[in-house]
């Protein structure tokens with residue numbers, strides 16, 4: 001294994017050595033053998049330190065730890081997903097076995113930390129989680145917002161005039177601790193003592209204390225255990241109190257087998273750490289990251305609506321839980337590597353969050369990343385963090401208050417960030433910042449103090465992510481059609497997009513959607529072509545009359561409601577007028593992929609038709625042009641007379657053209673025709689005509705009732721399940737989820753008839769159950 005083999009490590013190695021013929025006889029690579037999460041590169045940057053593993057050896061055995069280490073996104077998520085094969089029972093076990101002396105200290109305090117929720121197996125876990133979830137739902141959390149805001153303001157008041165502060169010591173440690181105590185219903189005790197206890201608990205569980213440290217750590221952990229017991233006893237005497245722990249005590253009276261005494265005592269201690277330290281560290285990571293990216297900090301100061309997604313991106317990029325643990329309960333394989341029953345897994349979610357296979361430019365810090373909330377910092381599946389929305393709320397409020405009151409704050413230069421050495425809980429010990437108090441905005445404008453934006457509870461929605469773009473080109477490409485080139489003012493690469501995507505542009509007082517028609521490989525600019533609609537009272541008139549080169553615009557997206565089926569053998573594109581914009585991007589994409597296609601493009605006259613030169617240049621004889629004033633008409637019935645298997649028809653243009661095309665292809669197979677939709681009323685529900693039903697969530701292990709006046713999406717969110725959406729009108733596909741069982745009443749415009757009939761997925765924003773139950777892979 002090593003240049004100088006460690007006998008202890010080799011003797012533990014669970015790999016069948018006889019099967020290998022390497023010089024040392026052990027297949028553990030040198031890098032796997034030297035992996036040490038308690039010192040060195042992992043402590044500096046866990047994700048970067050494991051890049052080699054993600055690329056070359058995504059599942060490896062670490063003799064140093066006696067754990068198998070899993071580092072890729074899909075593998076880590078798969079382990080989280082299966083809590084039977086991969087038991088969470090070792091999540092809070094001491095990763096470093098402690099000395100007899102330390103154990104004796106713990107015994108003296110009667111230390112008996114046992115199963116809570118996070119380390120409880122089925123069948124005990126889910127009934128307990130269900131019974132204790134209500135205080136975490138968005139509706140219940142909304143009551144805590146004023147308290148979090150008040151505390152945050154009080155702490156900022158204390159240092160706002162000083163000009164420098166360690167944000168961790170003066171705010172980011174204590175506010176989450178106080179919020180955690182409020183949430184749990186624990187009286188506010190001596191904060192410094194609780195801080196000492198919490199750190200000892202982290203070192204005891206995920207650290208590698210030196211033998212001489214172990215006794216002191218055990219002493220603090222023992223005291224923490226006793227403290228938890230005393231608080232619990234007091235609470236039992238007044239079980240009507242507010243907070244999650246008294247709630248648990250009341251549930252115990254009804255369901256003593258579900259909420260046990262051992263659970264309550266263990267949770268009292270673990271809960272303080274779960275609710276507090278995770279969030280304190282996440283906030284400190286977020287502040288460090290944002291202030292290190294000054295341009296991003298300034299962007300969120302200027303536009304606080306970016307904060308919810310910025311929080312999510314901070315949790316992805318620099319999460320506060322770097323790795324988690326599972327125990328393998330039966331022989332299995334992970335990504336092709338055989339793992340024996342009884343093996344322990346270190347699943348490195350911080351590494352998964354930087355996996356290029358899931359996150360584009362994964363190391364970049366991009367607050368507009370539209371899949372940031374796919375991160376695994378909160379875990380996934382039936383044990384996924386119950387407190388995630390409280391944490392999100394806290395971090396949002398911290399950022400909102402600090403960006404508004406101290407936008408000129410900066411990191412004290414050249415400070416060294418230190419971290420408590422351990423595998424899992426990660427956040428800087430201190431974050432020193434400084435500013436000039438005479439420039440505090442509230443000194444000249446006291447209204448700064450009363451401003452606030454409502455907190456968004458839950459996973460942020462993709463369609464709120466806006467960017468500021470400058471108009472770098474305006475070119476008339478046909479009568480009444482302007483080609484607009486937009487450049488991101490931040491200078492960062494724009495997201496990748498696929499043909500059929502559009503962006504939303506704020507045009508004065510209204511927002512309008514325009515299809516992208518430029519080069520998808522150009523990561524610096526977006527291009528859209530806008531027709532001056534003479535009937536228009538807003539969007540296109542504003543663009544044609546008000547816009548000049550150099551102006552800035554707010555843009556959301558790109559989003560794609562009109563995706564190409566990559567598997568078609570042949571494509572027929574039909575465009576009318578300005579409908580050429582998505583079609584030309586699609587034709588470019590099919591051509592680049594070497595596909596077979598033809599384009600039919602109709603317009604009033606050649607001068608009114610955009611991109612004729614580009615079409616002739618790039619698509620030559622695959623294009624047929626039908627300028628109306630030349631007497632050439634697109635004869636749809638003849639074009640589509642004979643149905644063709646494996647041909648897909650994509651069309652964008654005036655309603656008249658689309659309905660004529662619908663008639664002309666009526667005898668073609670159900671999946672042939674795809675047209676672009678920009679809006680619908682599909683989400684509108686008439687409860688008198690609907691029935692309620694249940695959705696069973698396979699990964700999360702819960703059943704969620706959907707009332708007659710509720711969409712599945714709303715019901716999922718109310719049950720604290722992260723659920724993506726975008727249009728919420730059944731036209732974009734963002735809310736699609738896999739269906740495992742039950743018949744779906746499909747109401748969207750996204751799925752083809754064949755996909756509907758197959759019933760393997762559904763759009764949760766509008767579609768419902770035909771019967772009483774649907775089972776979803778969520």
Ligand code: HEM
Nearest residue numbers: 117118274275278279282378379380383384385386387391
């Ligand atoms: C579970 C992370 C904040 C309460 C977890 C898990 C992780 C995690 C990784 C295990 C997930 C799994 O096994 O799939 C975080 C992070 C936080 C945070 C990164 C802050 C940024 C909170 C807060 C609370 C909380 C504020 C409580 C108020 C819990 C509970 C569980 C849990 C009760 C156990 C759920 C179960 O096993 O069913 N958290 N957490 N967490 N967290 Fe959090």
Ligand code: FES
Nearest residue numbers: 726728732733765
């Ligand atoms: Fe767009 Fe449901 S959110 S289809």
